Amino acid sequence: MAGTTAPARTLTHPKHHAADILLRLIESRRRPSSSQTETAPLFGSALAPAKQREVQFADFASVARLKERGGLAKDTLENWHRLWRQNPAMVSVKSQPSMGWVLETAEGIVGYQGSVPVLYQFENRTIIAATAAGLVIEPAYRTRCIGLLASFYRQRDVALFVITHSTASVVNQSKALHARSLPRPDYDKVLFWILNAHEFARVLAAKFGLGSGMEAAGAFLASSALRLDSLRRGPQSHPPGKLTQIDVNDIGDEFDALWRRKLGEAPRLLADRSPASLRWHFTLPGSSSTVAVICCHRFQRLAGYAVVLHAVDRETGLRRSMLADILVEQDDPDVTEALLDAAYSNAVASGGHLFEVIGLPEHVRQILMRWHPYVRTYPTDPLVYKTTDEALARTLADENAWYAGPFDGDATLLP
Template identity: 25%
Template sequence: MQIRPVLETDYPGVQALHRSVGWPQRSMAGWRWLHANPARLDIDAPAGWVAEGADGALGAHVGNLVQRFRLGEQTLHGATGFSIIVSPAARGASRDLINNFVQQPNVFAAWTFNANPRSQPLYARHGMQAWPEETNALKLAWPVAPLVLAAGRLLRAVHAAVPAIAPHLGEWLMNDRLGRVPRLKLPPGVTILTDLGDQSAYADFWRALNAEGGLLSDRSPAALRWRLSDPDLTLPPLILAFRRGRDITGYAQAMMAKGNIIEPPVLEIIDLQALADDAKAIPALMTALIAAARPMGAAKVRLQTTSRHGLARLGPHAASARHEGGWGHCHARFSADAPDPALWSPTPWDGDYAVCLRPLPLTPPGRSQARAGMRGTASKA
């Protein structure tokens, strides 16, 4: 097997690999969008690597999602791997694929924040460490529909006992709230964020956040606009702002996802940020997300990547969360000249979740209705 960078012409084969393991499949437009990632083009990094057989067939793949980072006035680049798939015909290729990923130049770090239990042991063999140290195995969830979650557990048990039944099950645990545009009742100070212009209040928030001196993945208005242009989104994420007058001091982004045909819908937190001097912003945003989950059709809210600092900022929501995970899904390898990792407090935004979560399987009418946007009413203090 020859290991080489992925080409745009490879994506039908990459799609076939995803199909072979039952993972969410991007459209060809979605793969082209990822391939044109502006941050990747900055440093001329591969969009991923494939293992190609003598017959030209692809036997393995790993994606390479490059992101810009800011540290004060300095711009850096980092990369998260995604969709590591190795077919039986390419057994053993994972070693060379992961080596290419972790040893790539021009990035301060290479990481995955979404390893599954089967692949998790691979990363230590390639110089990657479980990181963040205290929270690399922690996922947090806030149930809002316990009966739906129980039904999901039952379906998983049936599938585990009789795997051959899966193709005959169809799409379970859908509901008529999915894809609708609910009127959300938001806590005081929380609003739905729609203006991502370069001179918007959100742009001011991003500049203030960057000025605090942390190591931050690019959350500029342009970066958010690029993420939102993903052609495979079946409905836009919910983006919330916490405001002090006109000023934004915190923001959250979450998207509806459904892991597979027997999993319940989940409101997945993609990002959660606030200025250091506003201790109320993140708890208020979390209250809003949990309240929004059921009207949007979700069975729970989930935060799949956090840090010690991130946990501390959740306020009472840290204690009320159910702990999931446990196998160590977050691993990173830092370059010798990387900034101090303590400057970085990652969220799912830094990982592959926004591009790898399975979108809701909505019909076109539901999709068009959802794209009309959400409405919110703010409670009076």
């Protein structure tokens, strides 16, 4: 970070804020992860043979049950139609792209790796890409995971492969298959602000098995300190233009004009943000999440927008608001800050407990660092990629060639 930005409050900050004490206590009481508690079949025990094949639409019900057993969000057939039949990328692909692969035994499907075609733009070139989606596999068949990943990375007529927010095991296996980490040293640092101290403390205390007395104490400690923390963003400047909020379905021609102007700026790899792609990306059938699109108009034209995704954790009830995307003409700092402030305010107004920012370019994060965020480190590389184009590979080795964030991969694409 630049030397002029304010220091972030990490989860192990030496200052003894009540929030830090609570978070350190929770960390010390963390239960073993599922990967630590899983057991492999006993040596010599029978394991039903599994064959790998491409996904078909008829697999929906079996895959949906497998995903629910694996703890993933409930899927819908309508969403499958959206991902593979209503996908704007289908217009540009040369051949019918794969929907993914399954591992199947005589008893049914025991593994699944989805693959969703997406478009990227770099200079004047349209790049066909694929993002991995919904990897889940029964514990007894985890050793077959690399076969699913290898098939994902071997797809023909695909120049770029992206996997986001996966497990350390998947990241390591991807690197064994010559995938690379995003060349950003701070991309694994998630910035967040606690909007409702009491609920945040209650949810965390309950999640990590703290007793009722500890839960009450934690809620009290967090509330006393974090209620003040929520006011520490500092003074907000007057917006440089008119701020409005629209529905995803109202994304139209002025977004297309902004997108085309953006493509004419400094060359960066950008996931396609044409109006059709934006509407498709943020329309999530069967999802309980909601989306807010915030626009900033300046000199009677759209100067930038931000998208906020609101979701409720199915297990804890924690209300999380995420900055899902932001795009500003010429990266104007005044417009960017106004949109960030509006996104934060939108999260507060939604009743959210937490506002998160993952990734995004340095010019956006520098503004956010002045707002004194908490920072947590993602447990592994949040984004790994592979390209079959040698010239593109050389370009993407430079962190300035990327405009990466939650819009990439499946973080905001799936329910």
